[in-house]
Amino acid sequence: MKIVKFGGSSVANAANILRCINIVKNKKSPVIVVVSALGGVTDLLQLAANQASKKEEAYHENYEVIAHRHLDIVRELIPVNQQAGILSNVLRKLNELETLLQGVFYLGELSLQTKDVILSFGERLSSFLIGEVLIAQGENCCSVNCRELIKTNNRFGKAAVNFDVTNTIIRQYFAKNNCDYYIVPGFVAESEDKFITTLGRGGSDYTAAIIAAALDLEEVEIWTDVSGIYTANPKMVKQAQVIENINFQEAMELSHFGAKVLYPSALEPILPKNITMLIKNTFDPEAKGSVVSNKAHNEGCNPIRGISNIDKIALLTLEGLGMVGVVGIARRLFEVLSHNEINVIFITQASSEHSICFAISEGEAVKAERLINEVFQFEIQQGKVKPIAVEFDLSIVAIVGDKIKGHQGLSGKMLSVLGRNNVNICAIAQGASERNISVVISHKDVKKALNTLHEAFFEEAVVQLNLFVMGVGNVGGKFLEQIEHQYAYLKNNLKINVRVVGMANSKKMFFNEEGIDLTDYKDDLASGVPVSQEAFLEQIKVLNMRNSVFVDNTANTEVAMTYASYLRNSIAVVTCNKVACSSDYAYYKLLRDLSRKYNAPFLYETNVGAGLPIIDTLKNLVASGDRVKEIQAVLSGSLNFIFNNFDGKLPFDQIVHQAQVEGYTEPNPKIDLSGIDVLRKLLILMRESGYVVEEKDIAVDSFLPEACLKAETVEEFYQSMKDNAAHFEALYNKAQEQEARLKFVATYKDGSAKVGLQFIGKEHPFYNLEGKDNIVLFFTDRYQEQPLLIKGAGAGAAVTASGIFADVIRIGNKLN
Ligand SMILES: NC(=O)C1=CN([C@@H]2O[C@H](COP(=O)(O)OP(=O)(O)OC[C@H]3O[C@@H](n4cnc5c(N)ncnc54)[C@H](O)[C@@H]3O)[C@@H](O)[C@H]2O)C=CC1
Numbered sequence: 001m002k003i004v005k006f007g008g009s010s011v012a013n014a015a016n017i018l019r020c021i022n023i024v025k026n027k028k029s030p031v032i033v034v035v036s037a038l039g040g041v042t043d044l045l046q047l048a049a050n051q052a053s054k055k056e057e058a059y060h061e062n063y064e065v066i067a068h069r070h071l072d073i074v075r076e077l078i079p080v081n082q083q084a085g086i087l088s089n090v091l092r093k094l095n096e097l098e099t100l101l102q103g104v105f106y107l108g109e110l111s112l113q114t115k116d117v118i119l120s121f122g123e124r125l126s127s128f129l130i131g132e133v134l135i136a137q138g139e140n141c142c143s144v145n146c147r148e149l150i151k152t153n154n155r156f157g158k159a160a161v162n163f164d165v166t167n168t169i170i171r172q173y174f175a176k177n178n179c180d181y182y183i184v185p186g187f188v189a190e191s192e193d194k195f196i197t198t199l200g201r202g203g204s205d206y207t208a209a210i211i212a213a214a215l216d217l218e219e220v221e222i223w224t225d226v227s228g229i230y231t232a233n234p235k236m237v238k239q240a241q242v243i244e245n246i247n248f249q250e251a252m253e254l255s256h257f258g259a260k261v262l263y264p265s266a267l268e269p270i271l272p273k274n275i276t277m278l279i280k281n282t283f284d285p286e287a288k289g290s291v292v293s294n295k296a297h298n299e300g301c302n303p304i305r306g307i308s309n310i311d312k313i314a315l316l317t318l319e320g321l322g323m324v325g326v327v328g329i330a331r332r333l334f335e336v337l338s339h340n341e342i343n344v345i346f347i348t349q350a351s352s353e354h355s356i357c358f359a360i361s362e363g364e365a366v367k368a369e370r371l372i373n374e375v376f377q378f379e380i381q382q383g384k385v386k387p388i389a390v391e392f393d394l395s396i397v398a399i400v401g402d403k404i405k406g407h408q409g410l411s412g413k414m415l416s417v418l419g420r421n422n423v424n425i426c427a428i429a430q431g432a433s434e435r436n437i438s439v440v441i442s443h444k445d446v447k448k449a450l451n452t453l454h455e456a457f458f459e460e461a462v463v464q465l466n467l468f469v470m471g472v473g474n475v476g477g478k479f480l481e482q483i484e485h486q487y488a489y490l491k492n493n494l495k496i497n498v499r500v501v502g503m504a505n506s507k508k509m510f511f512n513e514e515g516i517d518l519t520d521y522k523d524d525l526a527s528g529v530p531v532s533q534e535a536f537l538e539q540i541k542v543l544n545m546r547n548s549v550f551v552d553n554t555a556n557t558e559v560a561m562t563y564a565s566y567l568r569n570s571i572a573v574v575t576c577n578k579v580a581c582s583s584d585y586a587y588y589k590l591l592r593d594l595s596r597k598y599n600a601p602f603l604y605e606t607n608v609g610a611g612l613p614i615i616d617t618l619k620n621l622v623a624s625g626d627r628v629k630e631i632q633a634v635l636s637g638s639l640n641f642i643f644n645n646f647d648g649k650l651p652f653d654q655i656v657h658q659a660q661v662e663g664y665t666e667p668n669p670k671i672d673l674s675g676i677d678v679l680r681k682l683l684i685l686m687r688e689s690g691y692v693v694e695e696k697d698i699a700v701d702s703f704l705p706e707a708c709l710k711a712e713t714v715e716e717f718y719q720s721m722k723d724n725a726a727h728f729e730a731l732y733n734k735a736q737e738q739e740a741r742l743k744f745v746a747t748y749k750d751g752s753a754k755v756g757l758q759f760i761g762k763e764h765p766f767y768n769l770e771g772k773d774n775i776v777l778f779f780t781d782r783y784q785e786q787p788l789l790i791k792g793a794g795a796g797a798a799v800t801a802s803g804i805f806a807d808v809i810r811i812g813n814k815l816n
Pocket residue numbers: 470471472473474475476504505506507531553554555556558559576577578606607609610637663664665666667794795796797800
């Protein structure tokens with residue numbers, strides 16, 4: 001004999017019922033088929049009953065929906081010539097239901113006992129219909145009256161089964177009947193006083209388990225709408241996988257903590273008898289499913305079997321100095337909850353006994369608050385205990401596994417991955433069984449927490465980075481191109497999965513939680529919504545994704561001023577925009593402090609020398625105790641390019657334009673030519689060397705004529721260069737006369753810093769600096785005679801983008 005149980009979604013409509021019948025008929029008979037109510041009907045019955053008890057006429061509309069759903073199934077699945085008798089039976093049951101609801105409406109009262117009768121109609125109707133469909137198909141099928149089979153006490157709503165009586169009745173029933181199929185309504189039972197009772201949440205699974213245990217069957221099949229118990233809720237975690245084998249305790253723990261595939265009560269009868277439970281998908285019968293058994297599973301070495309969550313939780317804290325060492329506080333607290341049937345999901349108590357903290361379902365929090373404050377009224381008046389504190393909008397997330405107890409560092413790992421992603425933990429508990437570690441967190445963080453933990457415990461090999469890219473121009477565009485090109489390499493070789501989730505330019509912003517397709521992001525971006533810095537950050541906060549990185553590829557001050565908000569939300573910042581690090585020292589310091597405080601990387605390697613490893617090298621020098629005493633550098637790729645190419649033949653402004661077209665200048669080339677860009681870079685190098693300096697501490701010796709300096713727009717700037725062509729020619733000629741080359745040099749020595757154009761002679765190491773190259777010489781305590789020298793291409797979209805890319809990979813490597 002076999003036993004299978006179909007959940008509500010499996011029997012939600014005619015098509016699904018036929019699927020179930022197909023599954024059943026593929027099994028060797030006899031088969032006991034336990035069914036739930038049609039999907040959604042129990043909720044509708046509950047709603048209608050509540051509405052009726054509040055004298056809301058709307059209950060009738062819900063009743064009508066219930067009636068039609070069942071009548072439709074008769075019409076769709078029973079041949080017309082056989083419908084009459086079945087329809088009249090269904091209508092009789094529906095009339096009974098309607099009369100009951102009317103009674104509740106007139107009385108304005110709904111007892112638990114009446115509610116059980118109303119709810120029982122769901123399973124009674126579904127089982128009757130499914131039995132009749134099988135009979136109509138010519139099968140030898142018995143419809144079992146579950147009230148005769150399962151006997152309980154009178155605790156309506158969640159009756160306790162009398163196993164002695166029930167087991168005997170079940171054995172006798174199946175011994176004396178000889179059907180191929182037995183259709184049993186789940187969830188419903190009868191008290192010894194002959195009242196209808198129900199078995200509580202997950203009652204149909206429980207019914208199947210009770211029958212399987214009574215008959216000593218080998219296995220119970222639970223057919224549902226998912227392919228088994230997953231490592232996490234697959235609706236929240238895309239990478240969740242089915243757990244093919246799991247033991248009873250782990251399954252119990254996971255289901256207690258919200259894995260809704262089965263309810264812990266369903267395991268109780270089968271656990272002592274070692275009956276296996278198989279969880280299968282009605283909509284994918286070929287999928288393997290999950291086997292729940294009493295076997296220990298040692299395959300692999302992952303001590304965590306799954307991660308689950310319970311939402312809509314409230315956390316209540318009773319605290320006060322008057323609690324310390326006083327016997328009976330906990331008893332009084334939990335007694336009042338128990339007397340009022342308030343289920344406690346999670347408890348933790350500080351060893352100081354100064355407070356007890358526990359979690360219950362949010363819907364019961366207001367009632368619990370009132371009851372507890374009444375119980376402790378005296379202590380509260382005396383100031384010994386504070387009125388109970390209630391926090392709403394919380395969830396519990398638990399990691400579960402039998403082998404947790406044998407592994408060190410799992411709670412540390414759990415807390416650190418959550419902390420790194422800015423998930424605040426309100427309370428922590430590790431069950432005495434050490435089979436789970438659970439934390440209470442804000443509901444808004446649940447998805448992120450589940451994904452982060454899943455990544456850490458199940459996908460350790462690959463870390464996911466979620467990028468939000470501001471600025472997709474010259475540099476930003478190349479950056480996206482490089483990501484697209486390197487995506488597979490990063491995933492396969494570095495185990496970093498880079499996904500661009502949001503992007504913006506100065507007009508529009510666009511988000512796609514699944515990752516933007518970088519092959520044609522331009523259309524997506526054009527279809528986006530108007531950008532604002534606040535809205536961009538807000539959307540990132542709403543998405544609340546793990547390992548989020550904000551990448552600034554603009555030259556914009558407003559954008560630079562948002563970094564603090566990102567870091568405060570534990571969102572890493574990578575930037576090639578020099579404005580933030582060269583603004584007030586206080587802001588630069590704040591950003592570095594926030595980065596440390598919120599464990600959110602703040603990386604800006606490309607601020608000096610584009611893709612050259614200048615800042616990282618400097619950081620390492622300083623961190624290892626070296627001291628920078630002198631800096632000599634050519635830090636402008638565009639100016640180096642311009643003076644290398646200006647030979648007095650082509651006008652100066654045309655060479656500048658060429659540098660801009662090649663992508664070496666700032667969006668506004670005046671920033672380069674006025675020396676501001678180089679000043680910013682020197683300022684950043686000095687700050688990275690440990691000096692507290694401001695912009696005003698660096699002297700700028702500009703080579704631009706007054707008119708160029710006064711130009712307000714890019715067009716005006718070009719015009720002014722054209723107008724002053726003679727000035728630039730004169731500079732060139734003077735250099736020629738001195739057999740020198742023009743280089744825009746940045747220097748720092750003995751507390752004095754300056755930037756300006758210099759005539760560099762042949763003997764100088766800067767003389768042969770080619771194209772758009774940069775060079776920097778660091779004279780330090782350790783590099784006294786021979787400076788540390790870094791040289792190479794210092795401007796250009798591709799090299800800059802690769803510098804930004806390197807910063808992003810640094811973040812990924814740190815997480816891996
Ligand atoms: N070109 C180079 O060699 C190097 C450039 N950089 C830096 O790269 C940054 C970008 O330079 P390019 O790509 O050449 O500039 P670009 O002008 O080509 O691109 C700037 C992008 O930022 C966007 N943007 C501007 N203001 C914005 C705002 N308020 N909100 C949203 N988006 C905004 C623009 O729409 C555009 O997509 C600059 O900060 C520059 O200093 C750094 C190192 C080297």
